[in-house]
Amino acid sequence: MKKLVFVLLGCAIVFGGIFGFLAYKNKMAAEFMANMPIPAIPVTATKATQQNWPRTVPAIGVMEAQHGVDVSTEVAGTVQNILFESGNRVAKGDLLVQLDAEVEQAELRSVQAQLDLAQSDVRRARALAPNKTISISALDKAESDAKVAAAAVGRLTAVIAKKTIVAPFDGMLGIRRINLGQYLDPGTPIVNLQDLSAMLVNFGVSQRVLSDIHVGQPIRMATDSYPGRIFEGKVTTIAPLIDDRTGMVAIQGRFENADGSLRPGMFARLDIILPDMQQTTIVPQTAVSYSLYGNALYVINRSKNEKGEEIATVERAMVETGARRGNWVIVTKGISPGAEIVTSGQLKLTNGAHVTVTESEVLTPPQTLPLE
Missing domain, CATH: 2.40.420.20 (conserved putative lor/sdh protein from methanococcus maripaludis s2 fold)
Incomplete structure (x- = not known):
């Protein structure tokens, strides 16, 4: 019986020590975690x-040249001579294309001869009219024939002139679209011509800000083609009509383009600068x-x-x-x-x-x- 008591007592001491150690360990760990600095x-x-x-009104716009056109012919004809190269700079009046005009020139010589004869008849009739050698109706017919002949000469002269195609304004030519010997119908595009000295930018803004915008207001513009570069321009036109479907107002701005950096068709991000600050x-x-x-x-x-x-x-x-x-x-x-x-x-x-x-x-x- 005494042995059992000693065994039980020994077990109690051993297990008590173990549990006491574990409790002490957990307490110390808790204190350490509580006092441990939170990692930053x-x-x-x-x-x-x-x-x-400055308050601004943002917009997205598309550029166009102040003058731009597809040069074409107003009359039909065969290309006789091409006097330009793709990408050339040209001045107003420079000859671009000559169409074959031999038939018209031959007809012109014929009607010119008829005009000369008609004018001679008019001079004779006017000389004889005071003496009543010829009737007034004969004089009127001679003068009418002269006018008809003169009109025919003018018509053929105009047709021949239209077969000489010139640049309508200063600018840069695009890519040639015709070839020597090609027959052109009226309106056939020959080459694109753009005046890049100044660019127009078309964009729209909401009618809510219409009262803040006026002609002459400064505009700042950026494009993807020239990252980091800001172009300065002005509002030149505010359309009088508001689109009833979108509530947008069409606006046009102008930007000088002396170095030719800006090109028609470019997309641009715009800020219209308002006069007040925020x-x-x-x-x-x-x-x-x-x-x-x-x-x-x-x-x-x-x-x-x-x-x-x-x-x-x-x-x-x-x-x-x-x-x-x-x-x-x-x-x-x-x-x-x-x-x-x-x-x-x-x-x-x-x-x-x-x-x-x-x-x-x-x-x-x-x-x-x-x-x-």
């Missing part, structure tokens, strides 16, 4: 900036996360812990954004100017996460809002 996620940050930006809060586009549920960014809040050490946590803020231009986006609601925001590293963040700012970017926005 590295991010880059900057501050939201407030600036006065205060806006802008942030880098990389700071905003876009989703179907709304746009958000992370705001950094700085505080001190019990030991007096500075800690930084993030709070997810839903924001409303406006125009996006270049690397910038306007935030119309959700944050205040001067708020410190995360610009990279957002994928690892959650509300309340501790962060460490590895690089604090000091960004200086441009004085004018760049086009996208």
Whole structure:
């Protein structure tokens, strides 16, 4: 019996020690985890900036030359001579194509002879009329015959002139579309001619902003063909008619093109610059996360812990954004100017996460809002 008591007592001591050790171990582990510093996620940050930006009306437009035409023939004929090369620059009046006009020239000689005879008859009739040697009706017929012959000469002269095709204005030629010996019907395109000294841009804006737009207003334009280059122009025409199906107003702007960079048919992104300014809060586009549920960014809040050490946590803020231009986006609601925001590293963040700012970017926005 005593042996059993000693065995039981020994087991109690052994197991009590084991359980006591385990409890002590768990307590120490819990204390260690409770006191262990929360790992901070590295991010880059900057501050939201407030600036006065000019108000703009964005639009998409298509360019056309101030003068552009497919040079064609008004009369039928066979190509006798081609006096231009594709891509040449030409001046107004330069000869481009000569059509065969031998038949018309022969007919012209014939009707010219008839005109000469008719004019001689008129002179004789006028000399004899005072003496009443011929009747007044004979004089009238001679004068009528002379007029008919003169009209025939004028018609053939005009036809021959139309077979000499010249450039209607200064410009650059496109690709030749005809060949020597080819028979051309009236209206057959010969070559495209474009005056590239200035470009017109056609675009539309909503009737809601019609009261803000007037002729002479400045326009800024960017194209995919010349990244980073901004072209300056002006509004030249505002259509009097509003499209009742779309509510859009057609507008045309003009841009000087001395170096010939701009070409007809190019698409362009435009900003009509309005005269008044607006205060806006802008942030880098990389700071905003876009989703179907709304746009958000992370705001950094700085505080001190019990030991007096500075800690930084993030709070997810839903924001409303406006125009996006270049690397910038306007935030119309959700944050205040001067708020410190995360610009990279957002994928690892959650509300309340501790962060460490590895690089604090000091960004200086441009004085004018760049086009996208």
